[in-house]
Amino acid sequence: MSRSVIETVLGGLVLIGALVFFIFSYNKGDAGAVSGYQISANFSKIGGLKEGDPVQISGVKIGQIANVTLDPKTYLAKVTMEIDNHVQVPDDSAATINSQSLLGGLALGIEPGGSEEMLKQGGEIQYTQAPQNLEELLGKFIFSMQGKDKNEGDAEAAEPAPSGSTSAAPLA
Numbered sequence: 001m002s003r004s005v006i007e008t009v010l011g012g013l014v015l016i017g018a019l020v021f022f023i024f025s026y027n028k029g030d031a032g033a034v035s036g037y038q039i040s041a042n043f044s045k046i047g048g049l050k051e052g053d054p055v056q057i058s059g060v061k062i063g064q065i066a067n068v069t070l071d072p073k074t075y076l077a078k079v080t081m082e083i084d085n086h087v088q089v090p091d092d093s094a095a096t097i098n099s100q101s102l103l104g105g106l107a108l109g110i111e112p113g114g115s116e117e118m119l120k121q122g123g124e125i126q127y128t129q130a131p132q133n134l135e136e137l138l139g140k141f142i143f144s145m146q147g148k149d150k151n152e153g154d155a156e157a158a159e160p161a162p163s164g165s166t167s168a169a170p171l172a
Helices: 002-028 134-157
Strands: 036-043 054-057 060-070 077-084 094-099 106-111 127-129
Touching: 036 094, 036 127, 054 077
Parallel strands: 054 106, 094 127
Antiparallel strands: 036 077, 054 060, 060 077, 094 106
16 A cells, blocks of 8 residues: 555656747747848758757857748748847858757857948848758768779779880980
8 A cells, every 4th residue: 555655656757847848948038039121142952950059159148039031032041040139240241050069059140240231120231141061071081982982993903014024215
């Protein structure tokens, strides 16, 4: 009888712990929300960047991705960012898409320019760089190594014949 009471109490504690964890996680979900102004940038490729990913300057989070859409006229990916009000971004800044770690996850990095003019609500970053695709880089590397191996084989075939073979008289 006492064993079933212990199991019931233990089960209740586990449920309460799970409920507390759920409430904490739910409330923490909005902790990263940014209230500020929106700016945008157009990219030829975004490599999996999505809403909620961080926007950073020098590795410090200054905002997050608010929206990712396809521009129907240019067929470029339009990335809209929500930037903290206390951070001002020069209008000649550049935007790049970077990986956060080797395990994945992307962040939009802003390289501040030197302009005195700052981007305002609805402003657009003109200078962008699409992310480097790891598969493409590996493919180029492997292809270049195959070409190097082939050239080494050609060089070996072009070596002179051994000295014991018959050949034309030396030129004087």
